[in-house]
Amino acid sequence: MGLYKLKVATGSDASAGTCSNIFIVLVGINGEGEKHQMPRHWSHFLPESVAEFDINETKDLGELLLVRVSVECYLKFILDAWFCQYVNVACPNGQLYQFPFYQWITKLGPVEIPEGKGVLITGNTHTSLLKQRKAELEMNREMHKWKVYADGVPHCIDVEDDDASKLPANDQYSLLKEYSLGYNILSTGFEAMLKGFLFNEGSWPNLEDIQLLSSLRKSHNSGIVSEIWKEDSFFGSQYLNGINPTLIKKCFKIPGNFSVCEQMVASSLGTSTNLETELQDGHIFIADYKILEKIPTNTIKEKKQYLAAPMCLLWKNPRDELVPIAIQLSQTPGEHTPVFLPSDSKFDWLLAKIWVRNADFQVHEIDAHLLRTHLLAEVFSIATIRQLPMGHPLYKLLMPHFRYTLEINVRMRKQLIGHKGLFDQSVVTGNGGVPVLLKKAMKGVTYSSLCLPDSIASRGMDSIPNYLYRDDGMKVWSAVESFVSNIINYYYTSDVMVREDPELQAWVAEIFKEGFLQNKSSELPSSFGSTASLIRYLTMVIFTCSAQHAAVNSGQYDLYSWMPNGPTTMRSPPPTAKGATMQVILKALPDVSTTALGMTTVWTLSNEPSDRRRLGNYRNIRFTEKTPQQFIKEFQVKLAEISKCIQERDKTMHLPYPYLDPSEIENSVSI
Incomplete structure (x- = not known):
């Protein structure tokens, strides 16, 4: 019994306030109190307001358990x-x-908010x-x-008509x-339309003219990429520090269907070594796009589009550069499947690299980006x-x-990937190829591939120098x-x-069933038996939804705005013989x-709209105990130290x- 002092906070969104009547009931271990209407005043429930009220209870409620809000x-x-x-x-x-809540109340009827301490169900x-x-x-x-x-x-999520406005508030x-996202989309598209680019269905007369388009929106890195994109060292570095940095792996034996031999790469390796030696020394790497075999291709503006499933062999040279030394544009060797080499004509070699970049675009967008971050984060x-x-404490954490x-x-x-969406309009995989490629990519989704330390080790990428995705990623992990x-x-x-927590x-x-489709070969757990197994899994979840998404999303405009470095599609079939010219390209x-x-x-996807929350920024105070709050501060300090080191290096x-x-x-997958 006695006087209870309440503070009631309204959110900061422009529409967060209300003119409706607010009622509150306090519930404690000794029972519940009376239903109290919060006094009305024009300023009480405005956005960003904190209203204070006093209420009298005629009985002692004891320890408070929850509040009931209507x-x-x-x-x-x-x-x-x-x-x-x-x-x-x-x-x-x-x-x-x-009693932290941080949610909309959109319906009549009571909503119960539990006291803020994390609680696990026990007897x-x-x-x-x-x-x-x-x-x-x-x-x-x-x-x-x-x-x-x-x-x-x-x-x-099951949403009517795939209409985002039908989602719960x-x-x-x-x-x-x-509004910020809408502005990003409209402003960029309007500029391209105003200049006439969106209405021109002709070929580019030369590569230099692409600058007219890419200059409409420019980042620091995109300008550099347009200058160095032809360099072999830059081509190779994108497997380490580009936006698809998880495909490459160490190669100890040339695949049987890759028709590269010692003589072909001798001029690239020089006289002081040979292919077999470099294989044994762990200096040879491979990027294999076998997953793209038999993927249905799109038709854009009534013209058939083309896709290759290449293999690219790379070498870490004595200068610690990763450079391509052989490219085969098909998984089936033969007379009409040449192996392209740096010693070929500049146009043949350039076209082969462009085909690889086109393949990498598809695998990056559908596998590394869409499947392994967006779709898993949704699950x-x-x-x-x-x-x-x-x-539950894990609700508060996640x-x-x-x-x-x-x-x-x-x-x-x-x-984006729906019927007549942006992929249908501009990408070779299109609406028809995306689900096929996703299904094939799911076979490669394993627990170890989602855990950064295991992924690096399994691909043999522990010691290659200048692998910044690995170095920065491991610090964040x-x-x-x-x-x-x-x-x-x-x-x-x-x-x-852990074992006796039924909600956990x-x-x-449910994640194993709905997300990983009960595929036991993925080695994803369907239950937890220890705190260690739970810690690993939760680290994977948070890293996937934050850092991993940033790694495969944020640099899209930097790397793809110069179109030849990441063509969304190709209008001619892969070459079956050498002899390319600039006109062929x-x-x-x-x-x-x-x-x-x-x-x-890619400009829209690379630029997070306003209302951002950076990693470790937990503006909504869900953990109310002092110890977890201290853990959050320590986490933020570590992240700040990592950030400082990266910025100094860059x-x-x-x-x-x-x-x-x-x-x-960003804390989450939100663009």
Whole structure:
């Protein structure tokens, strides 16, 4: 009994406030209090406001467990949705209770918010909390249902007509992000249209004229790429520090279907060594695009498009440069499958490298980017909402890393890879090839390939110099792992607690079923038996949704805006003989309008709209205990140290690698 002092915070989004009536009920271990209407004042529930109220209770509620919040119509107005950040309650004895929420309330009826301490279900859990968690998850499962996007592909959110506006309000973009994204799309497309590029279906008359388009939007790195894109050392470096840095692997034996021999590469290797020696010394690497075999190709503007499935052999030379030394554009050797070499004519060698870059574009966008970050992040997000209530410590840990993921993925399935979407208009795989390629790519999704340290080791990439994706990525991975370890060991003091957490086990089981399609060969866990296994898995989830997405997304405009370095499609079939000319190259490259559409697309995807949250920025205070809050501060300090080192290094580089700088990494897949 006595006076309870409340602080009620409204979100910062322009539409977060409400003119509806707000009611609150306090619930403690001794029962629940009366239903109190919050006094009305024009400033109480404005965006970014914190309203203070006093309420009297006639009985002692004891330790507070939850608050029950209701939004009801004012007069005969329609319900005005409200974004509630938190409710804080100071009891008569001075004890402070915090109830973090950070969600929209869009419907009539009560919403129960548990007290902010992370709680695992045990035999002693209060019945009020058990009921709250059960009701919350039942509602979430009703609002977040699974559906099949394509055969053999991770399942996704079931949204009517793939319309992002039909998503639950808590999964949608803020107004700021919505308007910012719209501006990015319209401004870039309008410039290209105004200059006439989007309406010109002719071939480029020469490579230099592509500068007229790429100069409409320029980044520091994109300008450098347009100058050095023909250099073999730059071509090779993109496998280490480009936007598809997980494909390359060490080669100890030339594949039987790759018709390269000692004599072919002798001039590249020089007189002091030979191919066999370099293979044994671990200096030979391979990029194999076998996955692109038999992928259906698109028709753009009634013209058939073409795709190759090349193999590229690379050598780490004595200057520690990774350079290509042989390219075969088909997986089937033979008379009409030449091996292209640096010693060939400059046009033959350039065309062969362009075909490899086109293949790399497809594998990067569909496998490394779409499948391994966007689609997996969506699975992690849906399973978390469906299986972990807001009072669970892992909900608090993970939710910042799913911010806006469902919205961007619903948009992507319709506007990017859907029927008549941007891929249909400008990419060789198109709407028909994407699901086929995704299904093939799923066979390569293994637990080890998703865990950075294991991926590096399995590809033999531990010691190659100048592999900045590895060096920066491992620092970020280690920081995430340390943070996750601290959080898990705080809440789970034994392996038994992990094994006996029913919500946790249901969460990982659902991910295995809906995301990894119960594929046991993937070695993804379907249950957890120890804190160590849980820490590894959570590190993978957070890294995938933040750093890994940044690595394969943020540099798209830098690397692809100069179209010949990443053609979205090819208009001529792969050459079956040598003898290329510049006219042959120009005829094979995308036309002017397709180039313009591709450029505007990668600009939009590379530029995160406003309303960003950088890695480790947990603006929403979900953890209310002092110890987890201290862990967050330590995590932020480590990330700041990593950021400082990367920025100092990049100052000395002609072509910087900023993509894994924590100050540039977004917490979640949100673009």
